Amino acid sequence: MKSPLEAPDKQIVEETSAKIEKPAAAVIDTSKMAKGQREALELAEAARDPLEDRGSFASNLFVGRYDFDRIYPYPAQSAEDRAAGEEFLQKLESYLREHVDPDEIDRTGEIPPENFKGLAEIGAFGIKVPKKYGGLGLSQCNYGRAAVLLGSWDENVAALVSAHQSIGVAQPLLLFGTEEQKQKYLPRVAGGEISAFALTETHAGSDPATMSLRAEPSPDGSEFVLNGEKLWCTNGVKAGVLVVMAR
Ligand SMILES: Cc1cc2nc3c(=O)[nH]c(=O)nc-3n(C[C@H](O)[C@H](O)[C@H](O)COP(=O)(O)OP(=O)(O)OC[C@H]3O[C@@H](n4cnc5c(N)ncnc54)[C@H](O)[C@@H]3O)c2cc1C
Known part of the structure; x- marks a missing residue:
């Protein structure tokens, strides 16, 4: 503890x-x-x-x-790892320049559906997901480079892409998921089904121990029923799969 x-x-x-x-x-x-x-x-x-x-x-x-x-020495990326990320980063940069209009997104408050599709096509929703689960299989360092690039162009798209695979379904499953969970969910999230993370509640933020949402198993044990309320869930309205913190 x-x-x-x-x-x-x-x-x-x-x-x-x-x-x-x-x-x-x-x-x-x-x-x-x-x-x-x-x-x-x-x-x-x-x-x-x-x-x-x-x-x-x-x-x-x-x-x-x-x-x-x-924090020192500052970790340097190897030339080999840098080269592994280059092709995707170039595709991402071209895609952002040619197809993502940050001013329009700020004006409308919406990321256009074609951007979700286009980002999925270049693999942006599964950057660190291993290739065997349908992702690009790139390193944390290359993921960080992609995040810098996204953030330099449009913060909305940066939040969409990063919440999806850092606090959303991909990363927790990569770290702690069972093989069955990985096979079921990773290809979906790497392919562009949006994921989100639901922790925060009205009275639970920095201190998750105060959260009250409960997960109760159904009588036949086939599913959990969630009772409670969450808020401030990045990607929540677009997500098909969520990580939900519950009691
Ligand atoms: C842009 C954005 C996106 C978000 N996305 C998500 C999301 O996807 N999913 C999700 O679940 N939540 C999300 N959140 C919510 C975020 O995780 C919470 O805001 C965060 O956990 C803090 O909780 P709180 O706002 O209730 O603040 P509180 O927990 O009430 O904290 C208020 C202040 O008190 C300080 N504080 C609290 N406890 C202590 C302590 N023990 N010692 C010293 N200082 C303390 C905090 O640092 C803070 O300054 C998002 C928030 C933002 C702003």
Whole structure:
């Protein structure tokens, strides 16, 4: 469990008056889960930062620590990886210049349907999705270059494309999904079915523990029924698939 201050315990004790909470015992019973589900959960748990290594450069600033080792040396992209992204980035740049009119999008408040189609055709909705699931299979660094390019042209399209595959369905599934989930959803999102992420509620934002939306299994166990309300869901009105945070 992370401390709200997101810095190593020793540092918090030395530099602040905050009390360190002991991590709670595991509360998730994995014994009745299917093998794939259990493995996905274990992977997610293992991905938590180790106790002594947690915290980013920025979060450490809040406890007065300037840990430049966390940001230097600035990681350089290899020539090989850069070359792998070049073809897509050139296509993306040409597409934006020729087909996306940022002023028109700002005026109308709508991204035209043909832009959704055109971006899907060049693979912009599955940049990091592996080729075997229908994506481009590019690296995080090339994804970052695409985000810079999109942001330099139109912030609306940048938000559409990035929310879709960073907080939307693609990235959580790539990191923690079962093989069955990946095969079912990744080709859909890489092909242009828009995805979104629903966490925020009226009384839950920075602190997701206060959220109240519930997911109840149906009596026959075939689906979950969601009861509650979400807001500020980027891509929400366009999405065919969503990641929904629920109790
Ligand atoms: C453009 C945009 C797109 C968004 N897209 C999505 C989306 O796709 N899906 C989604 O679920 N949500 C989305 N959100 C919502 C966003 O995630 C929330 O705004 C965010 O989680 C903060 O929640 P809040 O606005 O309720 O602020 P609060 O949580 O009420 O925070 C208010 C202020 O208090 C500070 N604060 C809160 N807790 C602490 C603390 N413990 N210690 C110190 N300071 C604290 C915060 O930093 C902030 O300054 C979007 C928001 C914006 C602006």
